[in-house]
Amino acid sequence: MGTELARDKQLDAASTSSRTVHRLAVLTVVLIWPLIWVGGLVTTYDAGMAVPDWPNTFGYNLFLYPYKTWLLGPFDLFIEHGHRLLGALVGFTAIGLVVSAAMTENRRWVKILSVVILLLVIIQGGLGGIRVMLSDRVFAMIHGSTAPLVFAIAVAGAVVTSRWWRKYASDSEQGDSAAASFDLPKVPIGAIAVTVILLVTCYIQLVVGAKIRHLQPTDSSTWFLYLVWIHVISAFVIWILTAVVWQRLRGCGDLSLSRNGTLLVGLTAIQVLLGIVTWVVNYGWPSFLKWFPGASGHLVESKNYVDAWLVTAHVATGPLILAMSTVVFLRILRVRYLSRHSSH
Structure with missing residues (x-):
């Protein structure tokens, strides 16, 4: 009983510092899946060129495009511009993940993984931009093919920062012999x-x-x-x-x-x-x-x-x-x- 209580205390102490990291990792995952869904709608409706410039939207800064024109305009414009806004939100969340991991995460490889996630999000956005600037369906296919890969790696980030990941390891990885009594x-x-x-x-x-x-x-x-x-x-x-x-x-x-x-x-x-x-x-x-x-x-x-x-x-x-x-x-x-x- 005492061993189990000690293990729980160690687990809580280890997970407290990375709780924010895990929440941001989960938020990144939660945002990427709707981003994939909206991207799928863009392809289904052939709306990839509804906004012909990038990173601007018809000459406007992405975040300053008139919201009434966006919300009340053609559906093609609505989903394409919305796809870009949601992509930007994923980018900001990934930046928060990197900053939080750098400040609170004690595992160096997890910090590196957070940077990888951010870089992949940036590359994915860049591929979408190239597809628009070149009006090229090949880059549209590449953009659609890499999105699930970014999603899967973001999910990996959520898994390795979770409480489950530490549940069986808080003692064994610190060399505590009591870990052997824990059933895996x-x-x-x-x-x-x-x-x-x-x-x-x-x-x-x-x-x-x-x-x-x-x-x-x-x-x-x-x-x-x-x-x-x-x-x-x-x-x-x-x-x-x-x-x-x-x-x-x-x-x-x-x-x-x-x-x-x-x-x-x-x-x-x-x-x-x-x-x-x-x-x-x-x-x-x-x-x-x-x-x-x-x-x-x-x-x-x-x-x-x-x-x-x-x-x-x-x-x-x-x-x-x-x-x-x-x-x-x-x-x-x-x-x-x-x-x-x-x-x-």
Whole structure:
């Protein structure tokens, strides 16, 4: 009992200095996902060039553009300028994260990670600006492909600054022998390899999806079908991998791990469903589903409001799966690291 109380006191002391860092890391994550969603709407509505200059907005400073014109103007202008404002807010939050980590965080590698997050946010904004200045769909695809990567690394920042990260380590990392009496979750060795494969497959699928959304006029129909098949097959591979991860984690003894595995399976199922909806919205019902009620009379509409949000939901759910896979990977890695060191 006394050992547990001492451990809790040490944990509280260690986490107090980084509490602000963690909150800013979480806020960065919370802001990046809506930024990805709005960016997806920009692509869905072909609004990437609704504001033809950058970093200004029609000659105005980004923050001084008349709000009435923004809010009451065309929807294309609303989402593009809003995307830029939200991106700037993410940048300010990332700056706060770096400053807070430099002042209060005692782990040098976490300070470096906070700087990496800020640099990636800046680079991501720069890619968006280049896409506008050059009016280039290739840079639009690159901008869309790197956004999930920035999101995943920001999520990593939130994980490593969390109370969970320190929960099992406050004693063992300080060399206290009492750490050996603390029960760690039981995670199979193969879970790390499966999660790495899941991460790589998720990102490849996101890049292929970005390419499909930013096809060039010179791309052939054969190339399009090739990309679609890669996208579809990788989706089902991801679903299988998430099921394997869930199976490996369900009896580990830590609900924060096993529930994440369950959430991964659920998110992937939703994503597959949204993928089918996206295909129907953009290209109509596939021939093997013509039996479905309402399929024969379906019309493909341009920029239908509900359809646009469904397509964008598919775009935004993919990075969520990558982010959740990142959480699972880091937590498994943490548990395996502590298990290895506590055994010596």
